[in-house]
Amino acid sequence: MGKKKDKEKKKQAMITTIDADVEIKRLRKENEELRARLERIAELTEDLPVSDDEDEDDEDELIDDDEDLEEEEEEEEEGATTGSRLVPSL
Secondary structure, X not given: OHHHHHHHHHHHHHHHHHHHHHHHHHHHHHHHHHHHHHHHXXXXXXXXXXOOHHHHHHHHHHHHHHHHHHHXXXXXXXXXXXXXXXXXXX
């Protein structure tokens, strides 16, 4: 009985090894394909102009939005402490 179990374990281990090898080969092929796509994208985009101005404008807008939000929160807190209610402007 012990030999039969050992044989079955070895068989299962070989199947697992083969499955793992197949998966490794599939992942390597997929990796090569993705690298090729990435290289192609890099080639296509290397001549495109890069503008830092847009990033700075976006950051300025975010900062302005944050400041506006902070002001609104402060107004709400002041209104809550005095008992008055804020009425949305029309």
